[in-house]
Amino acid sequence: MRRARNPNHAIAATIAVVALCAIAATFTFEPVPPGLPGLGAVEFPRLVSGILLALALVLGLTAASPPTEEEVPRVSGQAWVIFALCLGFLPLVDMIGMIPAIPIFLLVVGRLWGGTAWPSLLLSALGMGIGIWIVFVKIFRLTLPKGWLGTMLGL
């Protein structure tokens, strides 16, 4: 019979890789003139990375019950699409500017999320866009990115 996989092993290995990379990166720091009292620039990060490595080892040796579906639900295909849309928000801002991008993002992601009718989503998306424009642009005088389109239109 196959033994249940201990999820701590993968986590511990990842943490150990991070710690080792951090230690390796300290060797790329510019050297400090000798003779300075106290700790230099590299010792503290190396000390912390060493502790991190030791803790990763302890975690790897710690037994863990496998997570249940309730604790860690599977990432569905639709969830991946929403993640991609979140990432896609930045290029959209670059293209059409922050204020127009907000209602579009809210509408599309809200629709994918499900459970809410189009009219409610449209109303809330427009309300949010206008609200953000009033609070941040008009009251707080924040300059939000205008994007390629905004610059082209001279807004």
Add this chain to the structure above:
Amino acid sequence: MEGFLGGLAILVDPWVMLMVFLGTVLGIFVGALPGISGSTTIALMLPMTIAMGPIPAICFLGAIYCAANFGGSITAIMVNAPGDPSASATALEGYKMAEKGQAGLALGMSAVSSAIGGIFSIFVLIIAAPLLARAAYSFGPPEYFALAVFGLSMCAAIGGDSAVKNLIAAALGVLLATIGMDLTTGTERFAFGIDELADGIKFVPVLIGLFAVGEMLDQVVRRAEKAKIIAMDAARVPGMAEFRKCNRSIWLGSVIGTFIGALPALGATTAALIGYNETRRWSKHKEEFGKGSIEGVAGPEAANNAAVGGSMVPTLALGIPGSATTAIILAGLIVQGVRPGPHLFTEQPTLLYAVFASMLAANLFYLGLGLYMAKFFARISLVPPAILWPSVFVLSIIGAYGPDQSMGDVVIMLIAGVVGFLFRRTGFSPAPLIMGLVLGGKMEETLKQSLIIFGDDVSLFATRPIAMTLLAITAVGLLWPLFSRLWRLRVAPR
């Protein structure tokens, strides 16, 4: 007392009072929204407070902190979904009361016991914080270093394999704090030629990413889960008989909450869970627990709100955060140019006492709002997630972009968001990482100063009794589980 009266005088300022009121309403609002905690909101609001000036900003954030703990109990009672993690213990009995048709009574008791716990802890804060600050005047770099180590080690006190995970998260936070220019040698560390990293990791994008974006991404995966909502009657003030029954639970919860809150790293959630257990232990009606005990609502609610004042004691007096939320408030103070610590009590007493007074006012505000508008706030949980969470993401983007108007900060926020999401999926809490990030700089600075004082001889820490005591407590606390396991193996029958 003069300082406190000065602080109270600041509340006459309509702008400050408005901020406290808005903070209280917002705190209850977000506290009642399952998934959005007080710490997430404070992280989101941090950039907006930069333009306010230190006093209104801190009063606003303090009011959110006070009210969010209470707000969390509304949905804990009504939908069995604690709006704030600190209300998880309240859900155990509160939801059972709601199922029995006593939702209004549960909400009323929650509001009253929360306010009593909160006000009790603020009076403790007013008395204890200056005393602690006075004692801290004798602290030098070795003592502060030991205190920071002790504070981070407390992250392990949550138990299970999460103790190791919390320590890992704290160490990662300390490592993140080393990014950027080393102030003593001028060496650039872990910046890899990226301009945004050269000045070090900024608190605001990381906080927003870890808490708000991380939670939003987690909610994307969990969006199929639905909570059952119970019809409610309006909140009502508990009668004398109910008060007599809960009297002991409220005071027990208040004392436990204040004490737990004052310990670095342990916040309102731990206080509420311990408050619930102790309330049950000392109750004369143990048989009611698990079936909708009003004492089981009063005890943890008093405890989680008392933890707010308690956690502000080390935050303001020593600059060591008492909880994840106070770590964010501490970051807010630093962004405002205020450096918490003992000198605050002599240099900026008005600011400090304004914080105390505003927290007192926030407790009174949410008592009134909780009793008369609980039904309205309970409706907040009906906001469709399809509208709520994408809006949180958009606000996070603006929150990260706002302070320096840099898209680089937005990218850092998104990376922190992915880290926060992965943390949630692998059983890590983002709170210790924030503690490490906030304390990391202080830890390195004081260690370096200590070694200069000691001429690089680490053994001279032994000549500093306070530092040695703190380091010894830290070592015992960290090694205790290991020794107890070895002891059990030794005495176990073969």
